[in-house]
Amino acid sequence: MQKPIYILGSLFLLLSNGCTEQKTNMQVFETSKSGHQLTQLKEFEIGETIVDVVIHKDIKKQRITGFGGAFTESTAYLLHQMSEPKQTELLDAYFGLDGAQYSLTRTHMNSCDFSRFHYSYDTVVGDTQLEHFSIQPDKEHLIPMIKGAMQVSKDGFKIIASPWTAPPWMKDNNDWVGGKLLPEYYATWALFFKKYAQSMATEGINLWGFTVENEPLGNGNNWESMHFTPEEMSQFVQEYLGPELEKSNLDDLVILGYDQNRADLKEWVDGMFPSGKSKNYFDGTAVHWYESTYDYFPDELDYAHQKAPDKYLIQTEACVDSEIPVWKDDQWYWEKNATDWGYDWASDDKKYLHPKYIASHRYARDIIGCLNHWVDGWIDWNMILDRQGGPNWFKNWCVAPIIVDPTTDEIYYTPLYYIMSHFSKFIRPEARVLQTNHIHTDLMITAAVNKDKSLVIVVFNPTNNMITYRLKGIGDHRELSISPNAIQTIIVQP
Numbered sequence: 001m002q003k004p005i006y007i008l009g010s011l012f013l014l015l016s017n018g019c020t021e022q023k024t025n026m027q028v029f030e031t032s033k034s035g036h037q038l039t040q041l042k043e044f045e046i047g048e049t050i051v052d053v054v055i056h057k058d059i060k061k062q063r064i065t066g067f068g069g070a071f072t073e074s075t076a077y078l079l080h081q082m083s084e085p086k087q088t089e090l091l092d093a094y095f096g097l098d099g100a101q102y103s104l105t106r107t108h109m110n111s112c113d114f115s116r117f118h119y120s121y122d123t124v125v126g127d128t129q130l131e132h133f134s135i136q137p138d139k140e141h142l143i144p145m146i147k148g149a150m151q152v153s154k155d156g157f158k159i160i161a162s163p164w165t166a167p168p169w170m171k172d173n174n175d176w177v178g179g180k181l182l183p184e185y186y187a188t189w190a191l192f193f194k195k196y197a198q199s200m201a202t203e204g205i206n207l208w209g210f211t212v213e214n215e216p217l218g219n220g221n222n223w224e225s226m227h228f229t230p231e232e233m234s235q236f237v238q239e240y241l242g243p244e245l246e247k248s249n250l251d252d253l254v255i256l257g258y259d260q261n262r263a264d265l266k267e268w269v270d271g272m273f274p275s276g277k278s279k280n281y282f283d284g285t286a287v288h289w290y291e292s293t294y295d296y297f298p299d300e301l302d303y304a305h306q307k308a309p310d311k312y313l314i315q316t317e318a319c320v321d322s323e324i325p326v327w328k329d330d331q332w333y334w335e336k337n338a339t340d341w342g343y344d345w346a347s348d349d350k351k352y353l354h355p356k357y358i359a360s361h362r363y364a365r366d367i368i369g370c371l372n373h374w375v376d377g378w379i380d381w382n383m384i385l386d387r388q389g390g391p392n393w394f395k396n397w398c399v400a401p402i403i404v405d406p407t408t409d410e411i412y413y414t415p416l417y418y419i420m421s422h423f424s425k426f427i428r429p430e431a432r433v434l435q436t437n438h439i440h441t442d443l444m445i446t447a448a449v450n451k452d453k454s455l456v457i458v459v460f461n462p463t464n465n466m467i468t469y470r471l472k473g474i475g476d477h478r479e480l481s482i483s484p485n486a487i488q489t490i491i492v493q494p
Contacts, residue, residue, distance in 0.1 A: 464485065
């Protein structure tokens with residue numbers, strides 16, 4: 001498949017009352033099971049039943065931080081196995097003006113499960129001052145990919161760094177997997193964050209922030225991990241990490257706590273944001289989506305916002321996990337084929353959360369649900385994987401929005417890539433999410449207004465029927481329709 005091209009232009013609507021052409025300042029793009037791939041639509045079939053969708057432009061909610069994916073060692077390695085023209089195409093697809101225009105990204109500090117091998121920036125046992133610290137392992141593939149993306153991106157993007165584990169010599173089990181950070185190394189681990197930020201800056205890469213620990217509750221002792229309780233993480237941040245960054249003039253770096261599934265969110269925000277705390281170094285909370293294939297946990301997200309309404313609430317990782325990617329078969333991504341880790345391994349009382357699911361639906365539903373419940377940023381996991389769903393040392397196969405085959409120099413843009421683009425390309429940083437209302441039981445809708453005052457509305461139809469809807473509250477009423485199994489983005493210029 002060639003690189004996606006997005007053609008912008010005026011929209012002409014064919015309305016139901018005759019065939020009158022009406023020139024408007026609106027553009028509509030659709031991705032669907034029927035084959036649309038962020039395709040601009042100019043004609044709409046208007047059905048007899050019309051759903052009213054009200055956009056409340058005067059009710060502004062959270063401010064958007066961004067949308068994007070993760071720079072992992074696996075992704076960066078694959079990028080560099082492709083020919084130079086394909087490398088350029090891939091970076092343009094994610095960061096170029098004609099592509100998804102990712103604005104918020106994540107990477108890992110030390111190795112993670114999507115590295116090809118274990119590594120740390122300081123392996124010298126007892127080096128409490130980190131005199132042997134070096135980010136050399138990232139200089140072959142990961143840092144060059146980030147720099148390449150920076151060159152392509154017109155508006156730039158934010159980078160969040162997350163550790164999966166401290167070096168084993170700092171932990172109570174002396175292992176890459178599991179265990180806890182020894183209290184005597186709390187100060188050294190805080191220094192590790194500082195040195196990493198400074199080393200990346202030396203490479204010309206300025207971090208936006210950190211999450212304190214990827215999945216502090218653990219991950220079944222499968223890959224790099226390190227455990228914290230809410231109290232332990234709060235102690236580390238309040239007494240060590242926050243002060244270390246502050247005294248080093250790095251206190252503008254954002255610190256996000258938690259960084260795991262939403263089902264346990266209430267306990268964590270209670271621990272991170274206790275009332276009466278004189279100084280709190282947490283700037284917000286990070287969450288993942290893996291607790292369920294269909295529930296985006298709106299009550300937990302609302303609770304986190306209410307607990308800390310002036311803090312960030314960012315989704316930092318999501319993917320179709322425990323699946324080998326299906327190659328060049330778009331229909332697979334629109335049918336109930338995908339399973340996740342819980343399909344086989346969840347306890348009996350949680351099996352219901354992990355049925356087979358439609359991969360495209362899960363992405364669209366989760367992002368819209370998150371935006372409607374105070375999440376201000378949404379980050380996918382690996383940007384690029386191969387046909388096996390790797391490479392990685394643990395053989396933890398997953399799906400990415402873009403799959404490549406380095407042996408044939410081919411690229412496959414899955415439907416997930418286009419769904420991500422429906423948000424990242426059009427809802428830009430600093431946009432404000434708006435209140436929306438409708439009564440259709442299946443339709444999902446979110447809206448935001450950008451800094452340039454353009455209005456963006458995203459509509460998701462998970463049903464097998466076309467749905468006609470009427471947009472109200474945008475200056476004048478507009479009647480549109482959305483295909484079965486489809487997502488649309490509507491842009492209304494001021």
